[in-house]
Amino acid sequence: MTSRRPSHSLRFIIVGGSIAGLSCAYALREVGHQVLVLEQSDGTYRSHGGIRSPPNMTRLLNYWGLGPALAKVSMKGSQFTFKDGESGDTMGLLILHEKLMKALQAEFLFIQHGDLHTLFYDLAVKNGVLFRYESKVTTIDPWAGTVTLQTGAKFSADVIVGADGYKSVVRPIVVGPQALRGIKDRRVSVNLTIPTELMRQDEDLAPLAESSEWTLWVGDNCCIHALLVSSKREYGMVIHLPFPLEGVDEHWNEHISIDDLAQRFENYEPRIRKLLKLCSTITPTLHVIHEPFDNWVHESGKVVLVGEAAHPLMPNGSHNAALAVEDAMTLSTLFALPLTPAQTPLLLSAYEELRQARCAATQASERQKRDFVCLPHGPEQRARDEGFRQARKRALLDWDEADEDFLRETWEEYIELFGFDAREAVEDWWTKWGGAMMRKGDIGGGHGEVEMGAGGVGGGERRVQAPTYEVSVMRDGVMV
Ligand SMILES: Cc1cc2nc3c(=O)[nH]c(=O)nc-3n(C[C@H](O)[C@H](O)[C@H](O)COP(=O)(O)OP(=O)(O)OC[C@H]3O[C@@H](n4cnc5c(N)ncnc54)[C@H](O)[C@@H]3O)c2cc1C
Numbered sequence: 001m002t003s004r005r006p007s008h009s010l011r012f013i014i015v016g017g018s019i020a021g022l023s024c025a026y027a028l029r030e031v032g033h034q035v036l037v038l039e040q041s042d043g044t045y046r047s048h049g050g051i052r053s054p055p056n057m058t059r060l061l062n063y064w065g066l067g068p069a070l071a072k073v074s075m076k077g078s079q080f081t082f083k084d085g086e087s088g089d090t091m092g093l094l095i096l097h098e099k100l101m102k103a104l105q106a107e108f109l110f111i112q113h114g115d116l117h118t119l120f121y122d123l124a125v126k127n128g129v130l131f132r133y134e135s136k137v138t139t140i141d142p143w144a145g146t147v148t149l150q151t152g153a154k155f156s157a158d159v160i161v162g163a164d165g166y167k168s169v170v171r172p173i174v175v176g177p178q179a180l181r182g183i184k185d186r187r188v189s190v191n192l193t194i195p196t197e198l199m200r201q202d203e204d205l206a207p208l209a210e211s212s213e214w215t216l217w218v219g220d221n222c223c224i225h226a227l228l229v230s231s232k233r234e235y236g237m238v239i240h241l242p243f244p245l246e247g248v249d250e251h252w253n254e255h256i257s258i259d260d261l262a263q264r265f266e267n268y269e270p271r272i273r274k275l276l277k278l279c280s281t282i283t284p285t286l287h288v289i290h291e292p293f294d295n296w297v298h299e300s301g302k303v304v305l306v307g308e309a310a311h312p313l314m315p316n317g318s319h320n321a322a323l324a325v326e327d328a329m330t331l332s333t334l335f336a337l338p339l340t341p342a343q344t345p346l347l348l349s350a351y352e353e354l355r356q357a358r359c360a361a362t363q364a365s366e367r368q369k370r371d372f373v374c375l376p377h378g379p380e381q382r383a384r385d386e387g388f389r390q391a392r393k394r395a396l397l398d399w400d401e402a403d404e405d406f407l408r409e410t411w412e413e414y415i416e417l418f419g420f421d422a423r424e425a426v427e428d429w430w431t432k433w434g435g436a437m438m439r440k441g442d443i444g445g446g447h448g449e450v451e452m453g454a455g456g457v458g459g460g461e462r463r464v465q466a467p468t469y470e471v472s473v474m475r476d477g478v479m480v
Helices: 019-030 055-063 067-073 100-102 112-127 171-180 208-210 258-265 270-277 320-334 339-371 379-395 402-418 424-439
Strands: 011-014 034-038 050-053 077-084 088-094 111-112 131-132 137-141 147-148 152-155 159-162 183-194 213-219 223-231 234-242 281-289 302-303 470-472
Touching: 011 019, 011 152, 019 034, 019 112, 019 320, 050 055, 050 112, 050 223, 050 234, 050 320, 055 067, 055 100, 055 320, 055 402, 055 424, 067 111, 067 112, 088 379, 100 402, 111 112, 111 223, 159 171, 171 302, 223 339, 223 470, 234 470, 258 270, 258 424, 302 339, 320 339, 320 424, 339 402, 339 424, 379 402
Parallel strands: 011 034, 011 159, 034 131, 077 213, 159 302
Antiparallel strands: 050 111, 077 088, 137 147, 147 152, 152 470, 183 234, 183 281, 213 223, 223 234
16 A cells, blocks of 8 residues: 555644554554543553454554564463363464464454554654643543543544544543443453463473463353463463452452462362462553444544544454554545545544444454353353364364365464455445545645644654644642
């Protein structure tokens, strides 16, 4: 795809500086816009939890040039292994065959949340994105295009991007009463981290400290899955348990007792019990299931949602970060098109149109897969396990030897998920609608150079004018 530049530089405010916010900030800046990120935290916390970067995400990270940095901190996944939680026997396998991965043109990677956060943060800073930490947004005026912080300071922008996650304050402004409708998930998800140096001292656990597998132990109404992150320094485990679990809220920074957790797994295979004893961090999260929201863009055409704010997924799925990164690629590719500022609402509508069906389908698929590996013991679970065993025999065959029906049955849905290219989706849309939009709009040309904010694209060569976002600030308790 040709790399484009918009004819005008817009001012974006991004509320929230996690994966969705940082990737949007970097990507919008990269195509020539001015970007300010407002983040409520002080920006120093890095989560140790594991993230899967499926090929649809890795492909975009590679496009942004993150490949070499990613190679240093990620692990290439080779297969998904399904084990019986109690006996530890391998029941099922999904091998990421080399030929398949070649066709997908990107790897399935395991990466630590904190490492990905740092990669995006560094890239955004290098490209001149502005950051304000300890800046909790409390109010948004979608028609005026302003956001107000808890401190009272007010900022204005051409576009406000709500990247403020699962409990977004921007969401209700855009979505309306639908934001309040939701049902508590039947399961809670617990994130655990184990230092691999401790695992290497135990002969049963040492092989796991080198393994490129994503291992899933399936049990009664429960599933544990784990993978290596952070250059094999940590083993990131996730447990999906039935709710209620005491002391659990919808946050990523609350902790529960390991002893409470361990006693639930006394009948599990020895490696699970040993792993639980070695945990260094435990973070539980609860999830509220929302039907897909009708609107992601406010009718003012100035406020848009991305990431978990737009499509809250159950925690620790395979596509939480991937969908956020796809959102960022979609938005930035659209905002690189040569349209006028007056056409901003049109671009935001295109973003909504391009993303909603994809995200809804992925949300549903993720939930269905999680429930499948968490079946309570009974006839359905026995049928599932038998299916795993049959499929395992065929999975061990070479890709060329496997029969077509088996490959289609196993891979059709994954290929749909992994093969999606967010840039291509915008290109297809532009091929269809671009001509009409170019005729309708007051396009490019006479508007001259893109005005760059502080830093300029690619590290600060083309500084023209520092962006102005502040409308009013608090000084000595007085609004000025
Ligand atoms: C601290 C943290 C740790 C996480 N760790 C993991 C992990 O280990 N594994 C995993 O799979 N997923 C993790 N997640 C979730 C993961 O980031 C998301 O599922 C996904 O990557 C998409 O993220 P997001 O940026 O849309 O939302 P989030 O990651 O939830 O980020 C939202 C951001 O917005 C900020 N914010 C919220 N409200 C306001 C406000 N009013 N004003 C200003 N800023 C605001 C938050 O502080 C946060 O930084 C974590 C999320 C957070 C916030």
